Amino acid sequence: MTIDHLIENVSVNKSFGGWHKQYSHQSKTLNCKMRFAIYLPPQVSSGEKVPVLYWLSGLTCSDENFMQKAGAFRMAAELGMAIVAPDTSPRGEGVADDEGYDLGQGAGFYVNATQAPWNRHFQMYDYVVNELPEIIEASFPVSLKRAISGHSMGGHGALSIALQNPKRYSSVSAFSPICNPIQAPWGKKAFTAYLGKDQAAWQNYDASELMKRAKTFVPAKVDQGGADDFLVEQLKPETLGAAAKVNDYPLELAIHEGYDHSYYFISSFIEQHISFHAQHLAK
Amino acid sequence: MTIDHLIENVSVNKSFGGWHKQYSHQSKTLNCKMRFAIYLPPQVSSGEKVPVLYWLSGLTCSDENFMQKAGAFRMAAELGMAIVAPDTSPRGEGVADDEGYDLGQGAGFYVNATQAPWNRHFQMYDYVVNELPEIIEASFPVSLKRAISGHSMGGHGALSIALQNPKRYSSVSAFSPICNPIQAPWGKKAFTAYLGKDQAAWQNYDASELMKRAKTFVPAKVDQGGADDFLVEQLKPETLGAAAKVNDYPLELAIHEGYDHSYYFISSFIEQHISFHAQHLAK
Numbered sequence: 001m002t003i004d005h006l007i008e009n010v011s012v013n014k015s016f017g018g019w020h021k022q023y024s025h026q027s028k029t030l031n032c033k034m035r036f037a038i039y040l041p042p043q044v045s046s047g048e049k050v051p052v053l054y055w056l057s058g059l060t061c062s063d064e065n066f067m068q069k070a071g072a073f074r075m076a077a078e079l080g081m082a083i084v085a086p087d088t089s090p091r092g093e094g095v096a097d098d099e100g101y102d103l104g105q106g107a108g109f110y111v112n113a114t115q116a117p118w119n120r121h122f123q124m125y126d127y128v129v130n131e132l133p134e135i136i137e138a139s140f141p142v143s144l145k146r147a148i149s150g151h152s153m154g155g156h157g158a159l160s161i162a163l164q165n166p167k168r169y170s171s172v173s174a175f176s177p178i179c180n181p182i183q184a185p186w187g188k189k190a191f192t193a194y195l196g197k198d199q200a201a202w203q204n205y206d207a208s209e210l211m212k213r214a215k216t217f218v219p220a221k222v223d224q225g226g227a228d229d230f231l232v233e234q235l236k237p238e239t240l241g242a243a244a245k246v247n248d249y250p251l252e253l254a255i256h257e258g259y260d261h262s263y264y265f266i267s268s269f270i271e272q273h274i275s276f277h278a279q280h281l282a283k
Numbered sequence: 284m285t286i287d288h289l290i291e292n293v294s295v296n297k298s299f300g301g302w303h304k305q306y307s308h309q310s311k312t313l314n315c316k317m318r319f320a321i322y323l324p325p326q327v328s329s330g331e332k333v334p335v336l337y338w339l340s341g342l343t344c345s346d347e348n349f350m351q352k353a354g355a356f357r358m359a360a361e362l363g364m365a366i367v368a369p370d371t372s373p374r375g376e377g378v379a380d381d382e383g384y385d386l387g388q389g390a391g392f393y394v395n396a397t398q399a400p401w402n403r404h405f406q407m408y409d410y411v412v413n414e415l416p417e418i419i420e421a422s423f424p425v426s427l428k429r430a431i432s433g434h435s436m437g438g439h440g441a442l443s444i445a446l447q448n449p450k451r452y453s454s455v456s457a458f459s460p461i462c463n464p465i466q467a468p469w470g471k472k473a474f475t476a477y478l479g480k481d482q483a484a485w486q487n488y489d490a491s492e493l494m495k496r497a498k499t500f501v502p503a504k505v506d507q508g509g510a511d512d513f514l515v516e517q518l519k520p521e522t523l524g525a526a527a528k529v530n531d532y533p534l535e536l537a538i539h540e541g542y543d544h545s546y547y548f549i550s551s552f553i554e555q556h557i558s559f560h561a562q563h564l565a566k
Contacts, residue, residue, distance in 0.1 A: 014551075015548070068351070071357070227297065260296055264303050
Protein backbone atom coordinates (compact mmCIF):
# COMPACT_ATOMS: atom_id res chain seq x y z
CA MET A 1 0.00 0.00 0.00
CA THR A 2 1.24 3.51 -0.70
CA ILE A 3 0.69 6.20 1.85
CA ASP A 4 -1.46 8.66 -0.01
CA HIS A 5 -2.18 10.49 3.20
CA LEU A 6 0.35 12.96 4.41
CA ILE A 7 0.53 13.12 8.15
CA GLU A 8 2.35 15.88 9.95
CA ASN A 9 3.88 15.45 13.38
CA VAL A 10 2.60 17.98 15.93
CA SER A 11 4.20 16.83 19.19
CA VAL A 12 6.33 14.08 20.71
CA ASN A 13 6.65 13.02 24.37
CA LYS A 14 8.55 10.06 25.68
CA SER A 15 6.46 8.09 28.18
CA PHE A 16 7.05 4.73 29.88
CA GLY A 17 9.90 4.04 27.49
CA GLY A 18 7.62 4.55 24.48
CA TRP A 19 6.32 7.60 22.67
CA HIS A 20 3.17 9.69 22.70
CA LYS A 21 2.85 11.54 19.39
CA GLN A 22 0.24 13.82 17.87
CA TYR A 23 -0.27 14.16 14.13
CA SER A 24 -2.46 16.29 11.90
CA HIS A 25 -3.64 15.34 8.44
CA GLN A 26 -6.19 16.28 5.81
CA SER A 27 -9.00 13.73 6.07
CA LYS A 28 -10.58 12.69 2.78
CA THR A 29 -13.50 11.16 4.62
CA LEU A 30 -14.24 14.12 6.85
CA ASN A 31 -13.24 16.76 4.36
CA CYS A 32 -11.24 18.77 6.90
CA LYS A 33 -7.98 18.79 8.82
CA MET A 34 -7.91 16.33 11.71
CA ARG A 35 -5.59 15.57 14.59
CA PHE A 36 -5.00 12.21 16.21
CA ALA A 37 -2.64 10.88 18.88
CA ILE A 38 -0.77 7.59 19.02
CA TYR A 39 1.07 5.89 21.86
CA LEU A 40 3.84 3.63 20.58
CA PRO A 41 5.17 1.25 23.22
CA PRO A 42 8.91 0.60 23.67
CA GLN A 43 8.70 -2.70 21.76
CA VAL A 44 8.55 -0.81 18.43
CA SER A 45 12.18 0.29 18.97
CA SER A 46 13.27 -3.28 18.42
CA GLY A 47 11.34 -3.54 15.17
CA GLU A 48 8.38 -5.40 16.59
CA LYS A 49 4.99 -4.78 14.96
CA VAL A 50 2.49 -4.18 17.73
CA PRO A 51 -1.31 -4.47 17.74
CA VAL A 52 -3.44 -1.33 18.03
CA LEU A 53 -6.16 -0.36 20.46
CA TYR A 54 -8.38 2.40 19.06
CA TRP A 55 -9.82 4.64 21.76
CA LEU A 56 -12.94 6.74 21.09
CA SER A 57 -13.54 9.60 23.51
CA GLY A 58 -16.73 11.13 24.76
CA LEU A 59 -18.61 14.38 24.23
CA THR A 60 -16.46 17.56 24.11
CA CYS A 61 -13.18 15.59 24.12
CA SER A 62 -10.28 15.70 21.69
CA ASP A 63 -7.39 13.27 21.14
CA GLU A 64 -5.84 14.55 24.37
CA ASN A 65 -8.19 13.59 27.23
CA PHE A 66 -7.47 9.87 27.22
CA MET A 67 -3.76 10.26 26.57
CA GLN A 68 -3.32 12.71 29.45
CA LYS A 69 -5.68 11.27 32.03
CA ALA A 70 -6.35 7.56 31.58
CA GLY A 71 -3.06 6.19 32.88
CA ALA A 72 -3.05 3.56 30.13
CA PHE A 73 0.60 3.73 29.07
CA ARG A 74 2.13 1.69 31.88
CA MET A 75 0.26 -1.46 30.89
CA ALA A 76 0.40 -0.71 27.15
CA ALA A 77 4.19 -0.44 27.46
CA GLU A 78 4.37 -3.64 29.46
CA LEU A 79 2.19 -5.62 27.05
CA GLY A 80 3.42 -4.02 23.82
CA MET A 81 0.28 -2.35 22.52
CA ALA A 82 -0.14 0.86 20.51
CA ILE A 83 -3.09 3.10 21.33
CA VAL A 84 -4.65 5.48 18.81
CA ALA A 85 -7.01 8.27 19.86
CA PRO A 86 -8.82 10.24 17.15
CA ASP A 87 -10.68 13.46 17.75
CA THR A 88 -14.42 13.16 18.46
CA SER A 89 -15.64 14.95 15.33
CA PRO A 90 -14.60 16.98 12.33
CA ARG A 91 -13.63 20.49 13.36
CA GLY A 92 -12.75 23.94 12.14
CA GLU A 93 -14.19 26.85 10.26
CA GLY A 94 -16.66 25.76 7.63
CA VAL A 95 -17.59 22.64 9.60
CA ALA A 96 -21.22 22.69 10.77
CA ASP A 97 -21.74 23.15 14.49
CA ASP A 98 -24.43 23.59 17.12
CA GLU A 99 -24.63 25.59 20.32
CA GLY A 100 -25.10 22.44 22.40
CA TYR A 101 -22.10 20.50 23.66
CA ASP A 102 -23.86 17.33 22.53
CA LEU A 103 -24.22 18.05 18.81
CA GLY A 104 -21.77 19.16 16.12
CA GLN A 105 -18.09 19.76 16.80
CA GLY A 106 -16.89 17.56 19.67
CA ALA A 107 -19.97 15.35 19.29
CA GLY A 108 -19.65 13.30 16.09
CA PHE A 109 -21.27 10.19 17.63
CA TYR A 110 -19.24 7.93 15.30
CA VAL A 111 -21.97 7.79 12.64
CA ASN A 112 -22.09 8.69 8.95
CA ALA A 113 -24.44 11.67 8.76
CA THR A 114 -26.96 11.60 5.93
CA GLN A 115 -28.66 14.92 6.67
CA ALA A 116 -27.61 18.45 5.68
CA PRO A 117 -25.70 20.37 6.87
CA TRP A 118 -23.96 17.54 8.74
CA ASN A 119 -23.40 15.12 5.88
CA ARG A 120 -20.61 17.20 4.32
CA HIS A 121 -18.14 16.50 7.18
CA PHE A 122 -19.68 14.26 9.86
CA GLN A 123 -18.62 10.83 8.62
CA MET A 124 -16.90 9.67 11.78
CA TYR A 125 -17.95 6.04 11.33
CA ASP A 126 -16.06 5.75 8.05
CA TYR A 127 -13.13 7.73 9.45
CA VAL A 128 -12.70 5.44 12.46
CA VAL A 129 -13.42 2.17 10.64
CA ASN A 130 -11.53 2.81 7.41
CA GLU A 131 -9.47 5.95 6.85
CA LEU A 132 -7.75 6.16 10.22
CA PRO A 133 -6.64 2.49 10.41
CA GLU A 134 -5.42 2.76 6.82
CA ILE A 135 -3.24 5.72 7.80
CA ILE A 136 -2.03 4.08 11.00
CA GLU A 137 -1.20 0.78 9.35
CA ALA A 138 0.68 2.49 6.52
CA SER A 139 2.59 4.92 8.74
CA PHE A 140 3.57 3.12 11.95
CA PRO A 141 5.16 -0.21 12.94
CA VAL A 142 1.85 -1.87 13.80
CA SER A 143 0.29 -5.21 12.96
CA LEU A 144 -3.18 -5.60 11.46
CA LYS A 145 -4.56 -6.73 14.82
CA ARG A 146 -7.06 -4.20 16.16
CA ALA A 147 -9.12 -3.71 19.27
CA ILE A 148 -11.47 -0.85 20.09
CA SER A 149 -12.61 0.87 23.25
CA GLY A 150 -14.13 4.14 24.35
CA HIS A 151 -15.94 6.21 26.94
CA SER A 152 -19.55 7.41 27.02
CA MET A 153 -20.32 8.60 23.44
CA GLY A 154 -17.07 6.84 22.53
CA GLY A 155 -18.21 3.69 24.33
CA HIS A 156 -21.29 3.75 22.11
CA GLY A 157 -18.94 4.26 19.15
CA ALA A 158 -16.65 1.37 20.10
CA LEU A 159 -19.50 -1.07 20.71
CA SER A 160 -21.53 -0.17 17.63
CA ILE A 161 -18.45 -0.19 15.37
CA ALA A 162 -17.19 -3.54 16.66
CA LEU A 163 -20.64 -5.11 16.42
CA GLN A 164 -20.95 -3.94 12.82
CA ASN A 165 -17.42 -5.06 11.94
CA PRO A 166 -16.77 -8.20 13.97
CA LYS A 167 -13.93 -9.34 11.71
CA ARG A 168 -11.98 -6.10 12.02
CA TYR A 169 -11.62 -6.18 15.82
CA SER A 170 -10.32 -8.87 18.17
CA SER A 171 -12.16 -7.40 21.14
CA VAL A 172 -14.19 -4.39 22.23
CA SER A 173 -14.58 -2.64 25.56
CA ALA A 174 -16.25 0.45 26.93
CA PHE A 175 -16.48 2.62 29.98
CA SER A 176 -19.89 4.12 30.74
CA PRO A 177 -21.12 3.70 27.16
CA ILE A 178 -24.40 5.06 25.82
CA CYS A 179 -25.74 1.52 25.48
CA ASN A 180 -29.08 2.27 23.88
CA PRO A 181 -28.79 5.67 22.17
CA ILE A 182 -32.08 5.33 20.31
CA GLN A 183 -33.81 5.48 23.71
CA ALA A 184 -31.58 8.15 25.31
CA PRO A 185 -31.84 11.97 25.04
CA TRP A 186 -28.24 12.38 23.79
CA GLY A 187 -28.71 9.72 21.12
CA LYS A 188 -32.14 10.86 20.02
CA LYS A 189 -30.96 14.43 19.54
CA ALA A 190 -27.82 13.47 17.64
CA PHE A 191 -29.38 10.73 15.51
CA THR A 192 -32.29 12.97 14.54
CA ALA A 193 -29.84 15.64 13.38
CA TYR A 194 -27.32 13.36 11.68
CA LEU A 195 -29.54 10.54 10.40
CA GLY A 196 -32.98 12.11 10.11
CA LYS A 197 -36.33 11.33 11.72
CA ASP A 198 -36.70 7.83 10.28
CA GLN A 199 -35.65 5.68 13.18
CA ALA A 200 -35.02 2.67 10.95
CA ALA A 201 -31.72 4.35 10.03
CA TRP A 202 -30.76 4.54 13.72
CA GLN A 203 -30.79 0.81 14.47
CA ASN A 204 -27.33 0.09 13.02
CA TYR A 205 -25.78 2.52 15.46
CA ASP A 206 -27.42 1.18 18.61
CA ALA A 207 -25.23 -1.23 20.59
CA SER A 208 -28.18 -2.94 22.29
CA GLU A 209 -30.01 -3.51 19.00
CA LEU A 210 -26.81 -4.74 17.34
CA MET A 211 -25.92 -7.05 20.21
CA LYS A 212 -29.37 -8.65 20.14
CA ARG A 213 -28.98 -9.70 16.52
CA ALA A 214 -25.20 -10.24 16.30
CA LYS A 215 -24.13 -13.48 14.59
CA THR A 216 -20.34 -13.16 14.88
CA PHE A 217 -19.28 -12.37 18.44
CA VAL A 218 -16.49 -9.93 19.33
CA PRO A 219 -15.59 -10.48 23.01
CA ALA A 220 -16.89 -7.43 24.90
CA LYS A 221 -16.17 -5.89 28.29
CA VAL A 222 -18.15 -2.97 29.74
CA ASP A 223 -17.56 -1.17 33.03
CA GLN A 224 -19.99 1.34 34.46
CA GLY A 225 -19.83 3.51 37.56
CA GLY A 226 -22.76 3.12 39.93
CA ALA A 227 -22.64 6.80 40.97
CA ASP A 228 -22.57 8.10 37.39
CA ASP A 229 -24.96 11.04 37.03
CA PHE A 230 -25.84 9.92 33.49
CA LEU A 231 -26.48 6.28 34.36
CA VAL A 232 -30.25 6.05 34.32
CA GLU A 233 -31.27 8.58 31.71
CA GLN A 234 -28.48 8.34 29.16
CA LEU A 235 -26.41 5.17 29.54
CA LYS A 236 -28.79 2.25 30.25
CA PRO A 237 -26.32 -0.62 30.73
CA GLU A 238 -29.20 -2.89 31.78
CA THR A 239 -30.52 -2.74 28.22
CA LEU A 240 -27.18 -3.93 26.87
CA GLY A 241 -27.04 -6.65 29.51
CA ALA A 242 -30.52 -7.84 28.50
CA ALA A 243 -29.55 -7.82 24.80
CA ALA A 244 -26.48 -9.94 25.54
CA LYS A 245 -28.57 -12.40 27.52
CA VAL A 246 -31.12 -12.80 24.73
CA ASN A 247 -28.37 -13.63 22.21
CA ASP A 248 -25.99 -15.44 24.56
CA TYR A 249 -23.42 -12.77 23.68
CA PRO A 250 -20.01 -12.92 25.48
CA LEU A 251 -20.33 -9.65 27.39
CA GLU A 252 -18.55 -8.96 30.68
CA LEU A 253 -20.63 -6.20 32.24
CA ALA A 254 -19.84 -4.79 35.69
CA ILE A 255 -21.32 -1.94 37.72
CA HIS A 256 -18.80 -0.41 40.16
CA GLU A 257 -20.35 1.11 43.23
CA GLY A 258 -19.42 4.72 44.00
CA TYR A 259 -17.63 5.50 40.73
CA ASP A 260 -18.73 8.40 38.53
CA HIS A 261 -18.44 9.35 34.85
CA SER A 262 -14.92 10.85 35.07
CA TYR A 263 -11.40 9.76 34.21
CA TYR A 264 -10.95 9.03 37.93
CA PHE A 265 -13.15 6.01 37.19
CA ILE A 266 -11.56 5.14 33.83
CA SER A 267 -8.02 5.25 35.23
CA SER A 268 -9.05 2.89 38.05
CA PHE A 269 -9.96 0.13 35.59
CA ILE A 270 -8.11 0.91 32.35
CA GLU A 271 -5.37 -1.62 33.05
CA GLN A 272 -7.98 -4.37 33.22
CA HIS A 273 -9.19 -3.27 29.78
CA ILE A 274 -5.68 -3.18 28.33
CA SER A 275 -5.09 -6.71 29.65
CA PHE A 276 -8.44 -7.91 28.29
CA HIS A 277 -7.59 -6.62 24.82
CA ALA A 278 -4.02 -7.95 24.95
CA GLN A 279 -5.33 -11.40 25.73
CA HIS A 280 -7.65 -11.40 22.69
CA LEU A 281 -5.20 -9.64 20.37
CA ALA A 282 -2.69 -12.41 21.10
CA LYS A 283 -5.03 -15.13 19.83
CA MET B 284 -6.67 20.61 68.41
CA THR B 285 -9.88 22.32 67.34
CA ILE B 286 -10.54 22.88 63.69
CA ASP B 287 -10.72 26.62 63.46
CA HIS B 288 -10.59 26.41 59.71
CA LEU B 289 -13.79 25.68 57.89
CA ILE B 290 -13.25 23.66 54.77
CA GLU B 291 -15.95 23.21 52.19
CA ASN B 292 -16.17 20.20 49.93
CA VAL B 293 -16.18 21.08 46.22
CA SER B 294 -16.05 17.69 44.49
CA VAL B 295 -15.72 13.96 45.16
CA ASN B 296 -14.59 11.19 42.80
CA LYS B 297 -13.98 7.58 43.71
CA SER B 298 -10.67 6.35 42.30
CA PHE B 299 -8.76 3.10 42.83
CA GLY B 300 -11.03 2.25 45.75
CA GLY B 301 -10.19 5.54 47.46
CA TRP B 302 -11.40 9.10 47.04
CA HIS B 303 -10.23 12.23 45.25
CA LYS B 304 -11.77 15.28 46.89
CA GLN B 305 -11.46 19.02 46.38
CA TYR B 306 -12.03 21.54 49.15
CA SER B 307 -12.09 25.31 49.39
CA HIS B 308 -11.30 27.33 52.50
CA GLN B 309 -10.45 30.83 53.62
CA SER B 310 -6.70 30.88 54.22
CA LYS B 311 -5.53 33.00 57.14
CA THR B 312 -1.97 32.88 55.85
CA LEU B 313 -2.73 33.87 52.28
CA ASN B 314 -5.60 36.16 53.11
CA CYS B 315 -7.83 34.77 50.35
CA LYS B 316 -9.97 31.78 49.45
CA MET B 317 -7.94 28.73 48.42
CA ARG B 318 -8.69 25.33 46.93
CA PHE B 319 -6.79 22.12 47.53
CA ALA B 320 -7.25 18.48 46.55
CA ILE B 321 -6.68 15.34 48.57
CA TYR B 322 -6.50 11.70 47.56
CA LEU B 323 -7.53 9.39 50.37
CA PRO B 324 -6.57 5.76 49.77
CA PRO B 325 -8.98 2.87 50.51
CA GLN B 326 -7.20 2.10 53.81
CA VAL B 327 -8.92 5.08 55.49
CA SER B 328 -12.26 3.25 55.19
CA SER B 329 -11.07 0.77 57.79
CA GLY B 330 -10.09 3.54 60.20
CA GLU B 331 -6.38 3.48 59.41
CA LYS B 332 -4.49 6.76 59.73
CA VAL B 333 -2.36 7.14 56.62
CA PRO B 334 0.76 9.26 56.00
CA VAL B 335 0.55 12.23 53.64
CA LEU B 336 2.56 13.13 50.57
CA TYR B 337 2.32 16.85 49.79
CA TRP B 338 2.63 17.60 46.07
CA LEU B 339 3.63 21.07 44.87
CA SER B 340 2.86 21.83 41.24
CA GLY B 341 4.67 23.98 38.72
CA LEU B 342 4.04 27.32 37.04
CA THR B 343 0.45 27.97 35.87
CA CYS B 344 -0.88 24.82 37.58
CA SER B 345 -3.70 24.43 40.11
CA ASP B 346 -4.55 21.55 42.44
CA GLU B 347 -5.88 19.64 39.42
CA ASN B 348 -2.90 18.95 37.13
CA PHE B 349 -1.22 16.33 39.28
CA MET B 350 -4.45 14.67 40.37
CA GLN B 351 -5.68 14.30 36.79
CA LYS B 352 -2.46 13.49 34.96
CA ALA B 353 0.20 11.95 37.18
CA GLY B 354 -1.23 8.46 37.52
CA ALA B 355 -0.23 8.36 41.19
CA PHE B 356 -3.34 6.85 42.71
CA ARG B 357 -2.73 3.20 41.81
CA MET B 358 0.41 3.02 43.94
CA ALA B 359 -0.90 5.39 46.63
CA ALA B 360 -3.92 3.09 47.00
CA GLU B 361 -1.72 0.02 47.12
CA LEU B 362 0.66 1.47 49.71
CA GLY B 363 -1.91 3.40 51.73
CA MET B 364 -0.77 6.98 51.27
CA ALA B 365 -2.80 10.19 51.10
CA ILE B 366 -1.73 12.86 48.62
CA VAL B 367 -2.46 16.55 49.10
CA ALA B 368 -2.11 19.06 46.26
CA PRO B 369 -2.46 22.76 47.06
CA ASP B 370 -2.84 25.47 44.45
CA THR B 371 0.37 27.17 43.28
CA SER B 372 -0.40 30.65 44.62
CA PRO B 373 -3.05 32.82 46.19
CA ARG B 374 -5.69 33.76 43.64
CA GLY B 375 -8.69 35.91 42.98
CA GLU B 376 -9.74 39.52 42.67
CA GLY B 377 -7.70 41.77 44.89
CA VAL B 378 -4.70 39.43 44.77
CA ALA B 379 -1.70 41.03 43.06
CA ASP B 380 -0.81 39.63 39.66
CA ASP B 381 1.54 40.08 36.73
CA GLU B 382 1.13 39.68 32.98
CA GLY B 383 3.83 37.00 32.90
CA TYR B 384 2.94 33.37 33.50
CA ASP B 385 5.98 33.15 35.78
CA LEU B 386 5.05 35.79 38.36
CA GLY B 387 1.95 36.41 40.46
CA GLN B 388 -1.11 34.18 40.34
CA GLY B 389 -0.12 30.61 39.43
CA ALA B 390 3.50 31.37 40.30
CA GLY B 391 3.85 31.70 44.06
CA PHE B 392 7.28 30.01 44.15
CA TYR B 393 6.60 28.70 47.69
CA VAL B 394 8.25 31.69 49.38
CA ASN B 395 7.04 34.28 51.90
CA ALA B 396 7.02 37.56 49.98
CA THR B 397 8.41 40.56 51.81
CA GLN B 398 7.90 43.16 49.08
CA ALA B 399 4.74 45.13 48.18
CA PRO B 400 2.35 44.45 46.57
CA TRP B 401 3.11 40.74 46.91
CA ASN B 402 3.54 40.51 50.68
CA ARG B 403 -0.18 40.88 51.40
CA HIS B 404 -1.07 37.45 49.96
CA PHE B 405 2.01 35.63 48.66
CA GLN B 406 3.01 33.61 51.73
CA MET B 407 3.03 30.21 50.10
CA TYR B 408 5.93 28.94 52.21
CA ASP B 409 3.96 29.39 55.44
CA TYR B 410 0.81 28.05 53.82
CA VAL B 411 2.47 24.81 52.69
CA VAL B 412 4.62 24.29 55.78
CA ASN B 413 2.12 25.27 58.46
CA GLU B 414 -1.46 26.17 57.65
CA LEU B 415 -2.24 23.45 55.12
CA PRO B 416 -0.85 20.51 57.17
CA GLU B 417 -2.68 21.86 60.22
CA ILE B 418 -5.94 21.76 58.28
CA ILE B 419 -5.23 18.35 56.77
CA GLU B 420 -4.22 16.79 60.07
CA ALA B 421 -7.28 18.19 61.85
CA SER B 422 -9.76 17.27 59.12
CA PHE B 423 -8.78 13.89 57.66
CA PRO B 424 -7.78 10.44 58.97
CA VAL B 425 -4.06 11.00 58.47
CA SER B 426 -1.02 10.42 60.63
CA LEU B 427 1.59 13.09 61.36
CA LYS B 428 4.02 11.45 58.94
CA ARG B 429 4.71 13.75 55.99
CA ALA B 430 6.64 13.58 52.75
CA ILE B 431 6.87 16.25 50.07
CA SER B 432 7.37 16.26 46.32
CA GLY B 433 6.80 18.52 43.35
CA HIS B 434 7.47 19.44 39.75
CA SER B 435 9.54 22.29 38.31
CA MET B 436 8.69 25.37 40.45
CA GLY B 437 7.06 22.85 42.79
CA GLY B 438 10.21 20.72 42.79
CA HIS B 439 12.08 23.80 43.95
CA GLY B 440 9.38 24.28 46.57
CA ALA B 441 9.54 20.70 47.81
CA LEU B 442 13.34 20.65 48.05
CA SER B 443 13.73 24.05 49.67
CA ILE B 444 10.91 23.40 52.14
CA ALA B 445 12.22 19.95 53.15
CA LEU B 446 15.76 21.26 53.48
CA GLN B 447 14.56 24.07 55.75
CA ASN B 448 12.33 21.74 57.79
CA PRO B 449 14.14 18.41 57.95
CA LYS B 450 12.18 17.24 60.98
CA ARG B 451 8.79 17.80 59.38
CA TYR B 452 9.34 15.49 56.40
CA SER B 453 10.44 11.86 56.18
CA SER B 454 11.58 12.25 52.58
CA VAL B 455 11.55 14.65 49.65
CA SER B 456 11.48 14.14 45.91
CA ALA B 457 11.18 16.23 42.80
CA PHE B 458 10.67 16.01 39.07
CA SER B 459 12.55 18.54 36.96
CA PRO B 460 13.02 20.96 39.87
CA ILE B 461 14.46 24.46 39.58
CA CYS B 462 17.56 23.37 41.48
CA ASN B 463 19.34 26.69 41.71
CA PRO B 464 16.73 29.44 41.33
CA ILE B 465 19.08 32.22 42.39
CA GLN B 466 21.02 31.53 39.17
CA ALA B 467 18.02 30.89 36.86
CA PRO B 468 15.88 33.46 34.99
CA TRP B 469 12.61 32.19 36.52
CA GLY B 470 14.02 32.34 40.03
CA LYS B 471 15.74 35.69 39.63
CA LYS B 472 12.59 37.32 38.33
CA ALA B 473 10.36 35.87 41.05
CA PHE B 474 12.78 36.36 43.94
CA THR B 475 13.47 39.97 42.94
CA ALA B 476 9.76 40.69 42.96
CA TYR B 477 8.81 38.71 46.07
CA LEU B 478 11.96 39.08 48.19
CA GLY B 479 13.63 42.25 46.90
CA LYS B 480 16.99 42.95 45.33
CA ASP B 481 19.09 41.88 48.32
CA GLN B 482 20.17 38.42 47.30
CA ALA B 483 21.04 37.47 50.89
CA ALA B 484 17.31 36.95 51.40
CA TRP B 485 17.21 34.52 48.47
CA GLN B 486 19.62 31.92 49.85
CA ASN B 487 17.11 30.19 52.12
CA TYR B 488 14.94 29.37 49.14
CA ASP B 489 17.66 27.89 46.95
CA ALA B 490 17.83 24.08 47.06
CA SER B 491 21.48 23.94 46.00
CA GLU B 492 22.57 26.47 48.63
CA LEU B 493 20.50 24.71 51.31
CA MET B 494 21.80 21.28 50.38
CA LYS B 495 25.40 22.44 50.60
CA ARG B 496 24.99 23.54 54.20
CA ALA B 497 22.36 21.05 55.45
CA LYS B 498 23.13 19.42 58.80
CA THR B 499 20.08 17.16 59.14
CA PHE B 500 19.50 15.08 56.03
CA VAL B 501 16.07 14.34 54.55
CA PRO B 502 16.46 11.50 52.01
CA ALA B 503 16.02 13.08 48.56
CA LYS B 504 15.23 11.72 45.10
CA VAL B 505 15.29 13.85 41.94
CA ASP B 506 14.42 12.79 38.41
CA GLN B 507 15.06 14.97 35.39
CA GLY B 508 14.27 14.49 31.71
CA GLY B 509 17.24 14.76 29.39
CA ALA B 510 15.14 16.30 26.58
CA ASP B 511 13.57 18.94 28.84
CA ASP B 512 13.57 22.33 27.07
CA PHE B 513 14.21 24.09 30.39
CA LEU B 514 17.07 21.86 31.51
CA VAL B 515 20.11 24.02 30.89
CA GLU B 516 18.84 27.54 31.46
CA GLN B 517 16.30 27.08 34.26
CA LEU B 518 16.69 23.76 36.06
CA LYS B 519 20.44 23.09 36.56
CA PRO B 520 20.37 19.64 38.23
CA GLU B 521 24.17 19.49 37.99
CA THR B 522 24.36 22.29 40.57
CA LEU B 523 22.24 20.29 42.99
CA GLY B 524 24.32 17.20 42.32
CA ALA B 525 27.50 19.13 43.09
CA ALA B 526 25.99 20.54 46.29
CA ALA B 527 25.05 17.03 47.45
CA LYS B 528 28.56 15.80 46.71
CA VAL B 529 30.19 18.61 48.73
CA ASN B 530 28.03 17.80 51.77
CA ASP B 531 27.77 14.03 51.31
CA TYR B 532 24.01 14.53 51.11
CA PRO B 533 21.84 11.41 50.42
CA LEU B 534 20.50 12.50 47.02
CA GLU B 535 19.40 10.07 44.31
CA LEU B 536 19.66 12.11 41.12
CA ALA B 537 18.91 10.61 37.71
CA ILE B 538 18.73 12.08 34.21
CA HIS B 539 16.37 10.16 31.90
CA GLU B 540 17.27 10.36 28.25
CA GLY B 541 14.53 11.51 25.88
CA TYR B 542 12.00 12.64 28.50
CA ASP B 543 10.65 16.19 28.51
CA HIS B 544 9.11 18.55 31.09
CA SER B 545 5.55 17.19 30.82
CA TYR B 546 3.31 14.88 32.82
CA TYR B 547 4.16 12.18 30.26
CA PHE B 548 7.52 12.15 32.05
CA ILE B 549 6.14 12.46 35.57
CA SER B 550 3.63 9.63 35.09
CA SER B 551 6.43 7.35 33.85
CA PHE B 552 8.30 7.60 37.15
CA ILE B 553 5.73 8.68 39.76
CA GLU B 554 5.29 5.16 41.11
CA GLN B 555 8.99 5.01 41.93
CA HIS B 556 8.56 8.25 43.89
CA ILE B 557 5.50 6.97 45.75
CA SER B 558 7.44 3.82 46.68
CA PHE B 559 10.47 5.87 47.76
CA HIS B 560 8.33 7.98 50.07
CA ALA B 561 6.41 4.96 51.42
CA GLN B 562 9.67 3.32 52.37
CA HIS B 563 10.83 6.35 54.37
CA LEU B 564 7.40 7.14 55.82
CA ALA B 565 7.28 3.61 57.24
CA LYS B 566 10.46 4.10 59.25
